[in-house]
Amino acid sequence: MDVAHRLRTEGYRMTPQRQLVWDALRRAERHLSAEEIHEQVVDIVPDFNLASVYRTLTLLGELGLANEVQVGDGRGYWEIAHDDDVVHLHCRVCRRVDHHQGELVAEIRNHLAGHHGFVSEDVDLVVHGVCAACDR
Amino acid sequence: MDVAHRLRTEGYRMTPQRQLVWDALRRAERHLSAEEIHEQVVDIVPDFNLASVYRTLTLLGELGLANEVQVGDGRGYWEIAHDDDVVHLHCRVCRRVDHHQGELVAEIRNHLAGHHGFVSEDVDLVVHGVCAACDR
DNA sequence: ATCGGTGCAAACAATTTGCATTAGA
DNA sequence: TCTAATGCAAATTGTTTGCACCGAT
Numbered sequence A, B: 001m002d003v004a005h006r007l008r009t010e011g012y013r014m015t016p017q018r019q020l021v022w023d024a025l026r027r028a029e030r031h032l033s034a035e036e037i038h039e040q041v042v043d044i045v046p047d048f049n050l051a052s053v054y055r056t057l058t059l060l061g062e063l064g065l066a067n068e069v070q071v072g073d074g075r076g077y078w079e080i081a082h083d084d085d086v087v088h089l090h091c092r093v094c095r096r097v098d099h100h101q102g103e104l105v106a107e108i109r110n111h112l113a114g115h116h117g118f119v120s121e122d123v124d125l126v127v128h129g130v131c132a133a134c135d136r
Numbered sequence C: 001a002t003c004g005g006t007g008c009a010a011a012c013a014a015t016t017t018g019c020a021t022t023a024g025a
Numbered sequence D: 001t002c003t004a005a006t007g008c009a010a011a012t013t014g015t016t017t018g019c020a021c022c023g024a025t
Helices: A003-009 A016-027 A034-042 A050-062 A104-113 B001-010 B015-028 B034-042 B050-062 B104-114
Strands: A066-070 A076-080 A085-091 A097-101 A117-129 B065-071 B077-081 B084-090 B098-101 B119-130
Touching: A003 A016, A016 A050, A016 A076, A034 A076, A034 B001, A050 A066, A050 A104, A085 B104, A104 A117, A104 B034, A104 B084, A104 B104, A104 B119, A117 B104, B001 B050, B015 B034, B015 B050, B015 B077, B034 B050, B034 B077, B034 B084, B050 B065, B104 B119
Parallel strands: A085 A117, B084 B119
Antiparallel strands: A066 A076, A085 A097, A117 B119, B065 B077, B084 B098
């Protein structure tokens, strides 16, 4: 996915800072907080500012290129956008978040469809636990 | 459930403030923010302080008598504790949160049990959408 | 040359904490 | 009485905003 091009067609500009935030997300093996992204980028651009992380993440979110996930501590964690219907498996030890794709979320939608007259939009399924690597 | 007694056996004291916070949660038809609880109680105890709401909620949480749920805006919402395995149906219009009890969460646990070696602890399923009452 | 993006500092909002005072048991 | 709980104010933390300058197109 060419983010630079995508940004330009939407009337935004690609900047080194934005590129570096994007790179950090791509490279990440887990969801990153704004703070963590900032720490990575500031090594390369010393006066890089936290506010720019937030502005960039908000923008990427609006363009559907990145997502925020709440894992329960006040802060927000970010990841490259992916299909809506995934389960987040959140390891409380290493804090990594795995994605489990499958029919599960679709089943949840079906299951709820009949009842209550509740119109489901986003299904937000976060399972907290311990991942295989940390479980010993 | 006699909270006063429960508190005492754990070495805590029942105070008018704590009772009123508890009453607010019992009475509530939806999850309440700390601010909302404070607004209710301050009508009865004029100099009742927000910090006491937080301290009381934290305590009730530790005793397993109340739960916090994150619905996605930065703030925390509280409810009387209930069975773990419920789905939270969060209406984005009236902000009410319904509980849907059923085999759903158990199914999710089963579904995940085989895969990944991930050990599930809390299943946190929040479905965002529009409830029957608001859907028209 | 524009006008959008950045750094910086200040503003915010939700929650927490330190401390002197009050009040359950 | 004795120690936990409260009110109050100040401190923290995560995030947002205003503004003057900078730089991508």
